[in-house]
Amino acid sequence: MDQFDEMLRRRAKEEPFPLPEDYAGRVFQTCAALEETRPRKRSPYRWTAWAAAALALCIAVPNVSPAAAAALEDVPVLGAIVRVVTFRNYVYDDGFHSADVSVPELAGSQAAQVVNDQVQTWTDRLMEQFQQLCADMGESYGDLTVTNSVVTDSDTWFTLRVDAVETQASGYQFSRFYHIDKATDQVVTLKDLFREDADWSAVLTREVRRQMEERMAADSGASYFPEELTEIGPDQNFYFNESGELVLVFDEYTVVPGSMGMPEFAIPAEVYETLRK
Amino acid sequence: MFKPQEVLDKEAFCTQVIACQETMFRTAKAILRQDQDAEDAVQEAICTAFASRDSLRDVQRFKPWILRILTNKCYDLCRKRRPTVDLDEVSDRLSSEGLDHDQRMTLWQAVLSLSDDLRVTVTLFYYEGLSVREIGQVLGISEAAVKTRLSRGRARLRLLLEEK
Numbered sequence: 001m002d003q004f005d006e007m008l009r010r011r012a013k014e015e016p017f018p019l020p021e022d023y024a025g026r027v028f029q030t031c032a033a034l035e036e037t038r039p040r041k042r043s044p045y046r047w048t049a050w051a052a053a054a055l056a057l058c059i060a061v062p063n064v065s066p067a068a069a070a071a072l073e074d075v076p077v078l079g080a081i082v083r084v085v086t087f088r089n090y091v092y093d094d095g096f097h098s099a100d101v102s103v104p105e106l107a108g109s110q111a112a113q114v115v116n117d118q119v120q121t122w123t124d125r126l127m128e129q130f131q132q133l134c135a136d137m138g139e140s141y142g143d144l145t146v147t148n149s150v151v152t153d154s155d156t157w158f159t160l161r162v163d164a165v166e167t168q169a170s171g172y173q174f175s176r177f178y179h180i181d182k183a184t185d186q187v188v189t190l191k192d193l194f195r196e197d198a199d200w201s202a203v204l205t206r207e208v209r210r211q212m213e214e215r216m217a218a219d220s221g222a223s224y225f226p227e228e229l230t231e232i233g234p235d236q237n238f239y240f241n242e243s244g245e246l247v248l249v250f251d252e253y254t255v256v257p258g259s260m261g262m263p264e265f266a267i268p269a270e271v272y273e274t275l276r277k
Numbered sequence: 278m279f280k281p282q283e284v285l286d287k288e289a290f291c292t293q294v295i296a297c298q299e300t301m302f303r304t305a306k307a308i309l310r311q312d313q314d315a316e317d318a319v320q321e322a323i324c325t326a327f328a329s330r331d332s333l334r335d336v337q338r339f340k341p342w343i344l345r346i347l348t349n350k351c352y353d354l355c356r357k358r359r360p361t362v363d364l365d366e367v368s369d370r371l372s373s374e375g376l377d378h379d380q381r382m383t384l385w386q387a388v389l390s391l392s393d394d395l396r397v398t399v400t401l402f403y404y405e406g407l408s409v410r411e412i413g414q415v416l417g418i419s420e421a422a423v424k425t426r427l428s429r430g431r432a433r434l435r436l437l438l439e440e441k
Contacts, residue, residue, distance in 0.1 A: 004431070004435055005431070008384065008403045008431070008434065009403055011383075011384040012384055012403040012404045015383050015384055015385065017299065017303060017385060017404075018385075019299060019302060020302075020312045020316060023298070023302055023316060024298065026316055026319075026320065027294065027295065027298045027301075027319065027320075027323070028295070030319075030320045030323045030324065031287075031290075031291040031294055031295070031323065032291075034287055034290070034291070034323070034324070034327045036286065036287040213419055216417040216418065217418075220348075220349060220352040220417060221349050221352075221353075222417065223345060223414070223417055224417075225414065226419070227410065227413075227420070253334065257332050257342075257345075258331065258332035258334070259329055259332045
């Protein structure tokens with residue numbers, strides 16, 4: 001910092017700044033008029049404790065009959081038939097803490113079973129964390145909701161999306177995408193799309209940062225934190241949209257403020273096509 | 278996964294706002310130039326910030342967080358009142374340039390005579406002590422852009438302040 005810089009800082013600190021006469025009063029009045037709202041209304045009754053409640057997790061009935069599932073097995077196709085055959089719903093509510101967790105189960109291939117195990121491990125961990133957190137929270141409110149959807153189900157590709165929303169005083173949304181290459185019956189992550197010697201991570205990171213800057217330049221209301229995106233990892237969430245574009249999806253709060261939700265970036269094929277397997 | 282995040286209650290929120298009130302006014306004024314517009318923007322920003330205070334991840338970062346909301350409000354107001362901007366600029370330029378030769382120009386007068394994009398950047402850096410990175414986040418621009426604006430702003434201030 002040179003002398004001129006120091007002089008600017010000193011003068012900024014020392015020189016009186018003219019505030020309007022009634023400004024402080026207006027700020028105070030604005031603050032006084034703010035209406036405090038609670039994030040959730042208290043339920044009229046509550047159960048006793050999480051320990052008992054954890055045992056009360058219930059499993060909903062399968063939504064596809066075994067007969068229908070068996071019939072599907074007879075359809076001759078190339079590659080694996082992957083499908084969601086059932087959902088297991090875990091529901092809990094003690095008046096303060098509630099959970100509604102829908103865990104899908106896939107069938108039709110070995111890769112489907114691998115995905116089942118991964119989804120189960122992930123949702124089990126979410127529920128354990130949630131129970132622990134609720135035990136720590138006491139009579140504060142908390143909620144966990146897990147839903148899922150099939151993003152892609154083509155002749156060659158299957159993508160399952162599992163969304164989770166954790167709510168304390170505020171919500172936190174995050175997702176996991178699971179992909180199956182039906183032709184090879186393999187579970188696929190982002191790194192599997194690219195050649196081993198390709199520097200795909202740096203290329204995608206650069207492109208996402210570029211798109212962030214572009215969006216902020218085009219819309220002053222948009223806010224991204226490109227500097228917080230240090231590296232796109234091998235398990236980065238992604239899917240292929242209807243146009244066949246690779247879309248990268250980021251969890252809430254990771255590269256944007258919470259108000260921006262879960263941002264998505266469609267990566268033009270020309271950015272990465274030379275890096276593909 | 279489950280972020281242990283405290284949401285500010287009204288009292289804590291207001292305490293933070295009061296502590297930042299001069300910063301907020303100065304930032305709004307740097308963008309909007311007019312006292313009344315700056316006060317309106319601050320008022321709107323307080324209400325919006327309170328309604329979305331759950332998006333504040335770390336209370337230590339309250340100042341850059343609310344400044345980001347405030348600057349968005351200011352730019353919204355700029356868009357609404359765009360036809361009058363040129364007249365305001367002329368008015369402010371005249372007030373800062375109408376000093377007697379023996380009267381020393383204050384830093385704030387010099388800052389107000391800077392162009393739109395330089396004023397707020399210089400204000401956040403020298404008056405509010407924000408880092409280049411924080412300014413980038415508040416204004417939604419890259420750190421490189423912040424540095425460029427600071428460099429240009431500094432050069433212009435040197436001309437203005439050293440010639441007086």
